[in-house]
Amino acid sequence: MKAAKSDRVQRVGLFLLFAILAILALFPFYCLFLGSFKPTTELLRYGLNVKLQPELWSLENYKHLFTAEGSRYWYWYRNSLVLTTLQTVASLFFSAFVGYGLAIYQFKGRNLLFGLVLFTMMIPLEILILPLYKTMIFFRLINTYPGVILPFVVTPFAVFFFRQYALGLPKDLLDAARIDGCTEFGAYFRVMMPLMLPAFGAMAILQALFSWNSLLWPLIVLRTTEMFTLPIGLASLLSPYGNNYMMLMSGAVLSVLPILILFLLFQRAFMAGLTIGAVKG
Structure with missing residues (x-):
């Protein structure tokens, strides 16, 4: 019973560790993806950031x-x-x-x-x-x-x-x-x-x-x-x-x-x- 509980805790710990590593790896792409929908003026003023700001989104960069x-x-x-x-x-x-x-x-x-x-x-x-x-x-x-x-x-x-x-x-x-x-x-x-x-x-x-x-x-x-x-x-x-x-x-x-x-x-x-x-x- 103790071995099963220890194994479960170990798996949860590994899952959390790899989840954190995945988030850190995807974070730059998340900022890049958000920046691709923002106007150039916004990027020049604030650079890439994590703010969603849906009111600024547009498809002009892709067009x-x-x-x-x-x-x-x-x-x-x-x-x-x-x-x-x-x-x-x-x-x-x-x-x-x-x-x-x-x-x-x-x-x-x-x-x-x-x-x-x-x-x-x-x-x-x-x-x-x-x-x-x-x-x-x-x-x-x-x-x-x-x-x-x-x-x-x-x-x-x-x-x-x-x-x-x-x-x-x-x-x-x-x-x-x-x-x-x-x-x-x-x-x-x-x-x-x-x-x-x-x-x-x-x-x-x-x-x-x-x-x-x-x-x-x-x-x-x-x-x-x-x-x-x-x-x-x-x-x-x-x-x-x-x-x-x-x-x-x-x-x-x-x-x-x-x-x-x-x-x-x-x-x-x-x-x-x-x-x-x-x-x-």
Whole structure:
């Protein structure tokens, strides 16, 4: 009886703790959401605040996105959607390939390669910017989609994650596929890859979030306004020559929707992939 009561108190305490953390995490978005319905003059006077003030609410900020001036916002939105989709799909495909190979196959230098993957995870992106930039100039990929995507087609964290997940895959199924006449690629795509779907779901959200929010590297590679991604475009609305709060507030709110929809679609795979992949070793 005492154990059940203690367990109930513990669960209530954890619920309250996570509820407080959730409120703290959502608080900035709450202020942003309210600010998107307020006029620019109100934002300039008081900034973002928690006051509801429904008498000041209007849809002018959102209507501004559909004007001639706001049309560039949708160019940025399209660029971000295209880049995020291409980079996420390419990263999942190639990173899963590498992680699966490191987990399943025994070959000379395997541990060394995995050590290099772990070492690469420790290197900050800022250190790699100059050599990556020179590489993009050499291949004439400045101000292009491939220039943004190619350096992150295979990411160390994704390789590490897929490798850890693949370590827990049943090897008997792979042996059975070989006996049935499957090639190594056939066994991977037909037998092993379907078993890795939770890992794909989890990493799809993480990779899409990384690509969608990426600012530094696209800012260096992309030159023209028409090629800007959403983070760069929104950042450009704040300048010493004037701040376009109408587009900034409403545009920032709408920028959350793709990642939110993606998480709702893959949340079960996300949780399963993280929990299962975390205990494989």
